[in-house]
Amino acid sequence: MVLEHLSGYVGLAPGIHQSGDSQKSRGITMRAHRLMRSYFIEASWQAIRTDPVMQAYYRKHIGKNSKTIIIKVARKLLSRTLAVIKTETLYQKGVLA
Template identity: 60%
Template sequence: MLLFHGIKVPDQFDNSNWSNDFISWLEQLKFSTSCGNLALQGKIRLYKFIKSEYLEIANQMRLHCRKNNKKDYYLLKSIPGIGGYLTSVIIAECGDLRRFNTEAQFSSYIGLVPGVYNSGDSEKCLGITPRSRSQFKSYLIEAVWVAIRKNIEIQKYYRKHQDKNVKSIIFKVAHKIARRILSVIKTETLYQINHNLGSRTIKNKQSITILISSIIQEK
């Protein structure tokens, strides 16, 4: 709409993040006609309504998961890049993750084709499939970018491959996070950077379970 009317968005707001300052700037805009002003204000009201509904539903989802799926909720939240909202989305979209026998089954359910094609010195991630949980998959891709910022291990992996196709790298990182999601649930252990969850001893698993229980009680 702004482009149609020849209005340039200031550089500080020209990005995908709609900040409160950007909304305030939109509200102060004036078009040359009253119809233009009415249309703009209507779009702003619609945006605010959708955002408020989104935030309310997100809060209710987190509250529900903390109440009814405490252990899984805090296990999943221990993974860098996965916050409370994405945790609740995972539980809502996938149910009990323990029903997946393998990582390949879980990746296929999400819509990330579980495989990598190797040819000589090249490596190609097979990518995605249209048979998927599309909303969950999109949230997982967003989590990848957060994990790249917060997880040193993921950062190193990304930088090692950043000269290659960016899209393929993101899908490969998404595969890694999907494996970690299933791993923390199947082993019932909090995620730890640079630690192989699958090789932990039963004693260590029990100690982590006790730690999770103490976190839940504090919450």
């Protein structure tokens, strides 16, 4: 639950439009801390270059829109950041989370 609220604050949560039984995804929400979102997106590009697990995750989604993939990587990096804060441990490259 905390990750969903945090990703909504950062702006990496998907926007959803619901009406009755229909539900449509509209990409990421516009309500966001824009500076923090841009920091996580830039950090995601660096994580793809340096972390083999993040690079494998990125390559698994190759063929789709690169902007969509980087948002997925940024959300994964956000969840790792939250785990580092909660457990008070150092970030380790190449560790599955």
